[in-house]
Amino acid sequence: MAGAHALCMIPGPVEFDGDVLAAMSTPATSHVAPAFLETFGRALEKLRVVFAAPSAQPFVFAGSGTLAWDATAANLLEPGDAVLVVNTGIFADWFGECLGVYGGDVTQLRSSGFGDRPALGQIEEALAAKSYKMIVITQVDTSSGVLNDVKTIAALVSRVSPDTLIVVDGVCSVGGEALQQEAWGVDVALTASQKALGVPPGLAVLMVSQRALKRALDRTAKPTAYFVSFKKWHPIMQKYEARQPSYFATPPVQLIMALDTSLTHLVAAQADGAAASRRWEEHVAASATVKDALEAFGLTLVPTHRDHAAHTLTAVYYPEGIDGPALLKAISERGVVVAGGLFPGKAGTYFRIGHMNISATRPDLHHLETTIKAVKEALTSLGYAFPSK
Amino acid sequence: MAGAHALCMIPGPVEFDGDVLAAMSTPATSHVAPAFLETFGRALEKLRVVFAAPSAQPFVFAGSGTLAWDATAANLLEPGDAVLVVNTGIFADWFGECLGVYGGDVTQLRSSGFGDRPALGQIEEALAAKSYKMIVITQVDTSSGVLNDVKTIAALVSRVSPDTLIVVDGVCSVGGEALQQEAWGVDVALTASQKALGVPPGLAVLMVSQRALKRALDRTAKPTAYFVSFKKWHPIMQKYEARQPSYFATPPVQLIMALDTSLTHLVAAQADGAAASRRWEEHVAASATVKDALEAFGLTLVPTHRDHAAHTLTAVYYPEGIDGPALLKAISERGVVVAGGLFPGKAGTYFRIGHMNISATRPDLHHLETTIKAVKEALTSLGYAFPSK
Numbered sequence: 001m002a003g004a005h006a007l008c009m010i011p012g013p014v015e016f017d018g019d020v021l022a023a024m025s026t027p028a029t030s031h032v033a034p035a036f037l038e039t040f041g042r043a044l045e046k047l048r049v050v051f052a053a054p055s056a057q058p059f060v061f062a063g064s065g066t067l068a069w070d071a072t073a074a075n076l077l078e079p080g081d082a083v084l085v086v087n088t089g090i091f092a093d094w095f096g097e098c099l100g101v102y103g104g105d106v107t108q109l110r111s112s113g114f115g116d117r118p119a120l121g122q123i124e125e126a127l128a129a130k131s132y133k134m135i136v137i138t139q140v141d142t143s144s145g146v147l148n149d150v151k152t153i154a155a156l157v158s159r160v161s162p163d164t165l166i167v168v169d170g171v172c173s174v175g176g177e178a179l180q181q182e183a184w185g186v187d188v189a190l191t192a193s194q195k196a197l198g199v200p201p202g203l204a205v206l207m208v209s210q211r212a213l214k215r216a217l218d219r220t221a222k223p224t225a226y227f228v229s230f231k232k233w234h235p236i237m238q239k240y241e242a243r244q245p246s247y248f249a250t251p252p253v254q255l256i257m258a259l260d261t262s263l264t265h266l267v268a269a270q271a272d273g274a275a276a277s278r279r280w281e282e283h284v285a286a287s288a289t290v291k292d293a294l295e296a297f298g299l300t301l302v303p304t305h306r307d308h309a310a311h312t313l314t315a316v317y318y319p320e321g322i323d324g325p326a327l328l329k330a331i332s333e334r335g336v337v338v339a340g341g342l343f344p345g346k347a348g349t350y351f352r353i354g355h356m357n358i359s360a361t362r363p364d365l366h367h368l369e370t371t372i373k374a375v376k377e378a379l380t381s382l383g384y385a386f387p388s389k
Numbered sequence: 390m391a392g393a394h395a396l397c398m399i400p401g402p403v404e405f406d407g408d409v410l411a412a413m414s415t416p417a418t419s420h421v422a423p424a425f426l427e428t429f430g431r432a433l434e435k436l437r438v439v440f441a442a443p444s445a446q447p448f449v450f451a452g453s454g455t456l457a458w459d460a461t462a463a464n465l466l467e468p469g470d471a472v473l474v475v476n477t478g479i480f481a482d483w484f485g486e487c488l489g490v491y492g493g494d495v496t497q498l499r500s501s502g503f504g505d506r507p508a509l510g511q512i513e514e515a516l517a518a519k520s521y522k523m524i525v526i527t528q529v530d531t532s533s534g535v536l537n538d539v540k541t542i543a544a545l546v547s548r549v550s551p552d553t554l555i556v557v558d559g560v561c562s563v564g565g566e567a568l569q570q571e572a573w574g575v576d577v578a579l580t581a582s583q584k585a586l587g588v589p590p591g592l593a594v595l596m597v598s599q600r601a602l603k604r605a606l607d608r609t610a611k612p613t614a615y616f617v618s619f620k621k622w623h624p625i626m627q628k629y630e631a632r633q634p635s636y637f638a639t640p641p642v643q644l645i646m647a648l649d650t651s652l653t654h655l656v657a658a659q660a661d662g663a664a665a666s667r668r669w670e671e672h673v674a675a676s677a678t679v680k681d682a683l684e685a686f687g688l689t690l691v692p693t694h695r696d697h698a699a700h701t702l703t704a705v706y707y708p709e710g711i712d713g714p715a716l717l718k719a720i721s722e723r724g725v726v727v728a729g730g731l732f733p734g735k736a737g738t739y740f741r742i743g744h745m746n747i748s749a750t751r752p753d754l755h756h757l758e759t760t761i762k763a764v765k766e767a768l769t770s771l772g773y774a775f776p777s778k
Contacts, residue, residue: 008417013642015417024643025414028397028404030726031590062591063451066638067616098615194639201420202451202591202641225614226487227456247731249455250583252591252644253402254413337419342636 006332009371010339011142011172011313011354012195016258017265020199023257031253032245039260040240040251046263050197051174051189051207052275053181059233060259062252063204065171065192067228069098071206072167072188074225075216079103081133084126084164088117088148089141090343095169099136102224107132114346115302115315117146123153127161134165139173143342145315145352146303147177154184165212171195174205175266176283176312176356180275187212193255196283196312198262198357202255204228262357269361279361280311286360286368287311290353293372297379298387302350312360315341317350322382324348330378336371395721398760399728400531400561400702400743401584405647406654409588412646420642421634428649429629429640435652439586440563440578440596441664442570448622449648451641452593454560454581456617458487460595461556461577463614464605468492470522473515473553477506477537478530479732484558488525491613496521503735504691504704506535512542516550523554528562532731534704534741535692536566543573554601560584563594564655565672565701565745569664576601582644585672585701587651587746591644593617658750668750669700675749675757676700679742682761686768687776691739701749704730706739711771713737719767725760 008015029036040060047058059071077083083104085096088111096106109126111118127135135157137148154166167188170179174189176196181189187209194201208216208230216230223229232248239246269278291301291309294316302315318324324340328351331338339354341347353375359367379386397404418425429449436447448460466472472493474485477500485495498515500506516524524546526537543555556577559568563578565585570578576598583590597605597619605619612618621637628635658667680690680698683705691704707713713729717740720727728743730736742764748756768775 005416006422008419010419012639013417013420021414021416025410027394027410028402028589030397030399030728031402032728033395033726062453062456062593062641063616064638064641067451067456070614070616073615101612101615192639194642200417200641200643201639202644204451223490225459226462226490227452227459249453250401250581250590252451252453252589252641253583254589255591255641255644337422339419339421 004335007336007367007370009336009353009355009359009367011352012356013201014195014198014354014356015359015367016198016200017262017358020258020262023261024200024254026254026257029253031251032247036253037240037243037245040256041243043256043260043263044237044241046260046267047205047207049270049273050263050266051179051181052183053189053207056181056207056209057213057234057237059206059208059230059237060256061204061233061249062202064201065190065204068190068192068204068206069095070225071204071228071230072190073099073102073104074228075219075230076134076165076188076212077102077104078219078221080105082107082130083134083136084109084132085136086118086123086138086148086153087111088138088146089144091141091143091169092136092138095136095138114343115144115146115304117148117308120152120156124156124160127157127164132161132164134167136167136169138169139177139179140310140312142172142313144302145310145313147308147310150179150186151184154186158185165215172310172312175279176360177310178280181207183275193259196356197259198265199255199258202252203259282361283311283356286355287314289368290314290355290372294375297376312356313352313354315350315352319384322379322384324351326382327351327378330381331374334374334377336374393724396725396756396759398725398742398744398748398756400741401745402590403584403587403743403745404748404756405587405589406651406747409647409651412650413589413643415643415646418642420640421636425642426629426632426634429645430632432645432649432652433626433630435649435656436594436596438659438662439652439655440568440570441572442578442596445570445596445598446602446623446626448595448597448619448626449645450593450622450638451591453590454579454593457579457581457593457595458484459614460593460617461579462488462491462493463617464608464619465523465554465577465601466491466493467608467610469494471496471519472523472525473498473521474525475507475512475527475537475542476500477527477535478533480530480532480558481525481527484525484527503732504533504535504693506537506697509541509545513545513549516546516553521550521553523556525556525558527558528566528568529699529701531561531702533691534699534702536697536699539568539575540573543575547574554604561699561701564668565749566699567669570596572664582648585745586648587654588644588647591641592648671750672700672745675744676703678757679703679744679761683764686765701745702741702743704739704741708773711768711773713740715771716740716767719770720763723763723766725763
């Protein structure tokens with residue numbers, strides 16, 4: 001991996017703090033060494049603060065956001081259970097596919113088109129039409145850059161279908177977008193390490209309400225997975241939090257040290273342990289900076305309304321007459337890596353810029369300006385005609 | 390994690406090379422950046438050399454050895470398939486439990502007692518009595534320190550039950566114990582990163598024969614897992630090897646860089662890409678050094694015969710009159726971390742010393758001498774009466 005470091009402005013992995021990277025290269029440490037029990041236990045406690053879910057049960061194991069889907073499905077669904085998926089992009093389709101593998105009877109509630117999101121009325125209608133064991137809401141779909149209003153949807157579900165478990169896919173949101181898991185009545189919020197949590201990829205993280213945990217632990221149906229079993233991991237997580245040694249599968253020690261380090265920054269952004277984080281405002285501001293600049297360049301955002309655009313990434317169409325791969329290459333030649341599109345049938349029409357973690361919270365690093373400048377110069381190099389002021 | 394680094398001599402995580410640790414703290418890199426495609430593709434190629442399986446298909450994803458069990462079970466078993474497990478310790482029981490979750494009809498072939506292994510005749514009898522879709526052999530059971538003779542068992546299976554898939558749990562062996570996957574006819578060899586592969590924990594690694602791969606890809610039964618699906622990962626692994634971007638779930642970028650770095654050392658130990666590795670001899674020698682010293686101290690090994698004792702770790706009983714926890718503490722106070730027992734009902738009677746990776750291959754680091762000295766001093770401090778010469 002020779003050469004200068006290219007600024008990584010994709011929607012995950014994101015740029016990491018130096019102390020988080022340093023924790024990654026900690027020498028070999030036993031997964032039951034007292035110092036590591038303290039690190040892991042402390043990280044679990046901090047997760048409760050970051051998710052604003054003081055009574056929920058955290059689970060952290062090697063994996064990714066995708067494996068957190070398996071964990072949600074295998075532990076909380078029994079064969080034939082109906083699930084409603086609020087679909088705002090391809091990650092909702094894939095999560096739905098995963099739920100189906102574990103026996104879920106999945107209904108995808110789709111929006112009117114790419115970049116839009118299902119209206120609250122549609123969700124209410126769907127909940128009235130059928131009894132759902134679970135509803136899945138992708139807070140930010142990384143493929144479309146669309147933000148769901150988790151707070152409002154969760155309130156609706158709690159009102160009209162209180163027994164329905166509320167699952168939030170927070171892979172591209174937790175640590176960046178507002179989330180008050182317990183106050184909002186969210187049962188499961190899941191994420192991965194490499195996005196707004198600010199840790200290299202390799203961890204699946206789930207925060208599970210006591211109601212959902214009870215359902216998983218009381219589950220009498222035949223287990224449908226081994227590694228992701230909450231019944232297996234629950235005593236292990238409890239032991240780590242009690243700083244006692246235990247074993248089910250070897251935890252990724254260095255990644256958990258990095259998680260603990262990054263969570264220190266996240267918790268510090270919640271003054272006095274408050275449920276609201278300064279980081280949420282910082283991500284809103286970073287998002288506005290990027291979106292304002294791209295719109296001023298004459299580009300069109302993928303989300304059909306700014307008020308349902310994610311604050312952790314920006315999905316934006318290539319302008320007419322500009323070749324997508326050529327633009328990505330020209331941006332990359334200016335030392336900044338952004339991501340192409342991901343939505344089937346639309347992937348070639350748009351690109352995505354991530355603005356999470358230190359890229360959003362540390363203006364002194366000038367990641368946003370550097371990125372906007374690279375996009376502008378790249379467009380110029382391809383002969384793009386910027387709109388006149 | 391303040392204070393001096395304690396020498397980590399447990400059977401994984403093991404001590405890591407400096408360049409492997411340095412790779413862990415590589416700054417954020419896109420999982421589809423050209424340099425990373427090269428790193429991941431190269432690592433997959435090197436795995437074929439290390440497993441001596443040129444035509445097999447490698448799979449690497451975030452996880453642990455335990456998740457590699459799920460992958461084996463979910464991809465290669467259909468409900469009701471009979472599996473024979475050659476049991477040499479608790480990891481065989483747990484792997485069997487995992488296979489059962491995915492529909493396997495599991496028979497545990499047990500040895501006469503803890504520290505022993507099933508005889509070849511027992512295995513032949515079992516294979517004659519019933520038609521098995523799969524046989525599972527733990528090459529080294531980390532709980533007992535017992536080594537199975539994979540080459541001989543595999544030859545037997547190929548002779549008497551050629552359709553049976555041969556699965557080797559190589560978590561505590563690959564990279565340390567002799568393995569010639571293709572020549573021996575092994576269908577699946579699975580491992581984790583944190584043992585003799587010399588990489589921090591967080592990776593599941595599987596090497597799958599074309600025969601087993603075909604069975605997984607042709608499988609028509611309903612899928613029973615999502616994240617570990619070979620059907621999902623196979624095109625991704627192929628793309629990485631072709632240095633082309635692709636996506637199913639975000640790979641743990643830094644861990645894969647560390648894997649690539651460590652595999653460079655492993656491949657270098659196989660002069661001219663030979664199937665035999667200098668590392669195997671080095672682990673044999675390290676094992677002899679540790680076992681000879683402990684036996685000279687009057688201690689008794691857990692394996693009932695030296696010829697079926699693992700070369701990657703040493704499991705050894707506490708001597709009579711010596712308190713186990715007190716001994717582990719006294720060793721730890723001398724800067725060396727070893728592991729307690731793990732086998733249910735026996736855990737309090739023995740302890741385990743890992744001697745893998747640089748602790749076995751780099752005598753200049755004096756890890757073995759330091760460990761033996763710490764054990765000797767710890768025994769002395771507890772008033773142990775060494776045998777007279």
